[in-house]
Amino acid sequence: MxxxxxxxxxxxxxxxxxxxxxxxxxxxxxxxxxxxxAFAMGVAVTLVMLVATAVTYxxxxxxxxxxxxxxxxxxxxxxxxxxxxxxxxxLLKRFLPPIYKALxxxxxxxxxxxxxxxxxxxxxxxxxxxxxxxxxxxxxxGGLGFLLAMMLFAGVRTRIEKSDVPPFLQGxxxxxxxxxxxxxSFLGFAGLIENLTGF
Amino acid sequence: xELILNAVLVLSVLGxxxxxxxxxxxxxxxxxxxxxxxxVRECLPGANCGACGYTGCDGYAAAISKGEAEPNLxxxxxxxxxxxxxxxxxxxxxxxxKKAVVLCRGNAGNAKxxxxxxxxxxxxxxxxxxNGQKVCAYGCLGFGDCQKACPFGAIDLNNGLATVDQxxxxxxxxxxxVCPKGVIExxxxxxxxxxxxxxLDRGPDAKRGCAAACxxxxxxxxxxxxxxxxxxxxxxxxxxxxxxNCKKCVDVCPMKCIK
Numbered sequence: 001m002x003x004x005x006x007x008x009x010x011x012x013x014x015x016x017x018x019x020x021x022x023x024x025x026x027x028x029x030x031x032x033x034x035x036x037x038a039f040a041m042g043v044a045v046t047l048v049m050l051v052a053t054a055v056t057y058x059x060x061x062x063x064x065x066x067x068x069x070x071x072x073x074x075x076x077x078x079x080x081x082x083x084x085x086x087x088x089x090x091l092l093k094r095f096l097p098p099i100y101k102a103l104x105x106x107x108x109x110x111x112x113x114x115x116x117x118x119x120x121x122x123x124x125x126x127x128x129x130x131x132x133x134x135x136x137x138x139x140x141x142g143g144l145g146f147l148l149a150m151m152l153f154a155g156v157r158t159r160i161e162k163s164d165v166p167p168f169l170q171g172x173x174x175x176x177x178x179x180x181x182x183x184x185s186f187l188g189f190a191g192l193i194e195n196l197t198g199f
Numbered sequence: 200x201e202l203i204l205n206a207v208l209v210l211s212v213l214g215x216x217x218x219x220x221x222x223x224x225x226x227x228x229x230x231x232x233x234x235x236x237x238x239v240r241e242c243l244p245g246a247n248c249g250a251c252g253y254t255g256c257d258g259y260a261a262a263i264s265k266g267e268a269e270p271n272l273x274x275x276x277x278x279x280x281x282x283x284x285x286x287x288x289x290x291x292x293x294x295x296x297k298k299a300v301v302l303c304r305g306n307a308g309n310a311k312x313x314x315x316x317x318x319x320x321x322x323x324x325x326x327x328x329x330n331g332q333k334v335c336a337y338g339c340l341g342f343g344d345c346q347k348a349c350p351f352g353a354i355d356l357n358n359g360l361a362t363v364d365q366x367x368x369x370x371x372x373x374x375x376x377v378c379p380k381g382v383i384e385x386x387x388x389x390x391x392x393x394x395x396x397x398x399l400d401r402g403p404d405a406k407r408g409c410a411a412a413c414x415x416x417x418x419x420x421x422x423x424x425x426x427x428x429x430x431x432x433x434x435x436x437x438x439x440x441x442x443x444n445c446k447k448c449v450d451v452c453p454m455k456c457i458k
Contacts, residue, residue: 059213067205076213083217087224094228 006197011141013189017115018149024115038154044106046143052081053139056120085111236264242283248371250274275369295387297370299363303382304411305338306360326379334408337397345374391442396456399432419448
């Protein structure tokens with residue numbers, strides 16, 4: 001139980017996908033202008049991370065590893081994730097139209113999002129993750145961390161919109177600088193989880 | 200050799216599996232889209248401006264295909280879109296393009312200044328202080344809120360007065376919405392003259408504030424052969440339905456505010 005908490009909390013705070021691993025910067029900068037789009041994107045990414053892990057973990061352990069072709073993991077995972085996202089999109093459109101409307105354009109955008117691919121690959125480099133369940137926890141933590149980063153940054157950006165930015169910094173430059181500052185603040189969490197839980 | 204074979208086999212099987220799955224799913228579970236709606240949507244310009252009164256182009260296309268909306272409501276698309284939609288639906292539509300018109304000629308040369316305004320360079324901000332820096336409380340403030348709002352780059356600031364490039368303007372009305380003075384109106388494009396002033400001040404007061412203000416003298420109304428001009432609250436108004444486009448009012452106006 002403690003291990004599960006440690007993995008989820010690490011995904012959200014110390015090993016945040018966006019703010020400490022610098023993965024998924026594209027949606028982080030692209031759709032963080034408003035709270036509601038940032039939230040929809042965060043939820044979509046979390047969902048896809050969970051589903052992608054649920055499929056890639058068995059694929060790796062049951063197929064790639066026994067056949068000694070682990071080096072194919074990147075290309076195989078891209079294939080799987082892209083197909084899965086398309087599948088989810090079709091299913092949502094058919095059976096859950098309101099959710100499809102809310103997530104609609106964000107789902108195809110994360111077809112081969114590097115945060116999603118990143119979490120599926122990192123499941124096998126992290127020594128803490130030893131089972132399928134823990135890999136799912138890691139995906140959930142990563143997704144929630146992405147959601148948190150999106151929401152925090154959406155707040156920062158709505159304030160930037162209203163502030164008096166010097167002309168040479170307007171637009172992307174000030175966004176990147178503030179992203180760096182938000183990321184710096186997350187450095188403060190370093191070592192927290194290890195010392196709290198012992199994992 | 201076996202290693203290569205395994206790699207090729209695994210990837211091919213994965214590809215085939217997911218490809219086949221997607222093909223089956225998209226064939227049997229796909230949501231049927233309304234053909235008519237898609238065709239209507241194809242004709243619309245896709246600016247999603249909402250000028251038609253619906254939620255973007257998709258909403259308008261849905262309303263048209265259900266027969267709830269007229270096909271001539273798209274303002275950015277103008278006559279061209281209306282005609283295309285008319286052809287598609289088999290109905291005849293009439294539509295004159297609408298354009299933004301700045302009803303003010305108070306540029307830096309014409310309009311007098313009440314005080315030097317040093318605040319944020321925004322009409323909305325300036326309008327809060329003493330109704331703006333110009334003596335005339337009705338005219339263009341010239342900080343370009345409309346220029347910033349225009350999605351088509353059709354508005355320029357010319358000597359402290361917003362001017363609309365008629366070729367670029369689509370009549371979407373974004374400028375009219377942000378103007379704190381309401382000096383921009385979206386009017387059907389026509390050759391007929393318009394009174395380019397909104398001042399309701401008495402003649403002498405209006406003249407003191409701006410060299411191009413309508414002073415409500417009524418000369419235009421007296422000279423109008425079709426009785427299309429009425430002066431109300433010291434401001435002339437031209438009824439476009441009655442106007443015969445004789446342009447007498449343009450010649451006779453002492454302030455040259457009819458164009």
